[in-house]
Amino acid sequence: MSAFFEATNITKARPDGSILFRNVCISLERGDVLTLRGPSGVGKTTLLKCLAELIPHESGISMLDGKKVSDMGVPVWRSKVMYVPQRPSAHAGTPLDLFNHASKYASQSKKGKLGDPIDFGIEWGLSESHFHENWSSLSGGEMQRAALAVALALNPDVLLLDEPTSALDPESTLLVEKTLKLYTCVWITHSPEQSERVSTKTLTLGRGRKGSSAVVETVVNGHPDEEVALNMGSNPVSA
Numbered sequence: 001m002s003a004f005f006e007a008t009n010i011t012k013a014r015p016d017g018s019i020l021f022r023n024v025c026i027s028l029e030r031g032d033v034l035t036l037r038g039p040s041g042v043g044k045t046t047l048l049k050c051l052a053e054l055i056p057h058e059s060g061i062s063m064l065d066g067k068k069v070s071d072m073g074v075p076v077w078r079s080k081v082m083y084v085p086q087r088p089s090a091h092a093g094t095p096l097d098l099f100n101h102a103s104k105y106a107s108q109s110k111k112g113k114l115g116d117p118i119d120f121g122i123e124w125g126l127s128e129s130h131f132h133e134n135w136s137s138l139s140g141g142e143m144q145r146a147a148l149a150v151a152l153a154l155n156p157d158v159l160l161l162d163e164p165t166s167a168l169d170p171e172s173t174l175l176v177e178k179t180l181k182l183y184t185c186v187w188i189t190h191s192p193e194q195s196e197r198v199s200t201k202t203l204t205l206g207r208g209r210k211g212s213s214a215v216v217e218t219v220v221n222g223h224p225d226e227e228v229a230l231n232m233g234s235n236p237v238s239a
């Protein structure tokens with residue numbers, strides 16, 4: 001039986017044609033949180049954008065619940081396998097404007113299942129008024145929580161989180177982690193402590209001669225259990 005979310009042999013080249021990463025494989029069951037780690041510049045954000053089909057990749061295929069991107073089309077895929085950037089780009093209007101705009105594009109099957117971003121925000125120490133203020137008047141931490149709240153309310157199947165708590169204080173970080181770890185996520189973090197708190201699996205990208213290598217571990221009860229595979233250059237990695 002195939003996993004809930006599977007990415008197989010994802011390979012991405014840099015603009016100059018050299019390989020950034022090769023044959024990265026990810027396999028998630030519902031509720032898995034895979035933390036993605038590795039040094040700056042190794043390709044973590046780029047990998048998330050490939051999984052979300054926001055940028056093209058040289059080879060590899062992703063499947064959600066047994067369906068390929070081509071079975072549902074790129075816009076629906078992006079609403080189901082949703083990339084949440086570290087810093088929301090300069091949106092015009094308010095967080096609620098963004099939610100109302102994005103929810104118009106939700107698939108019919110999702111429309112009845114949308115949440116309320118304000119409910120998520122309140123869990124994380126924001127108030128309703130933050131969702132009515134322009135993005136430009138929010139602090140970095142308020143902006144980050146409001147953007148995550150909008151993403152969660154859109155009810156994606158898989159969240160691709162790019163350092164989702166990088167602008168938050170320790171207390172807010174723990175509140176946000178408590179909510180996010182209930183979802184199926186690929187989660188970039190530079191914090192080993194955070195990875196230990198939230199992950200069921202980890203994937204570490206490292207620098208290899210022929211592009212980034214990837215080490216995948218399954219975490220059981222908070223401890224790395226099993227080194228599943230090591231990918232140096234051209235061998236596939238599977239979790």
Ligand SMILES: Nc1ncnc2c1ncn2[C@@H]1O[C@H](COP(=O)(O)OP(=O)(O)OP(=O)(O)O)[C@@H](O)[C@H]1O
Pocket residue numbers: 013014015020038039040041042043044045046047055
């Ligand atoms: N659209 C793209 N196509 C091809 N290569 C890209 C693209 N965007 C970025 N890159 C390459 O990917 C490299 C890694 O960038 P990326 O942001 O993925 O790293 P990162 O591991 O997330 O780093 P950090 O931890 O600092 O955020 C960049 O130096 C650039 O060469």
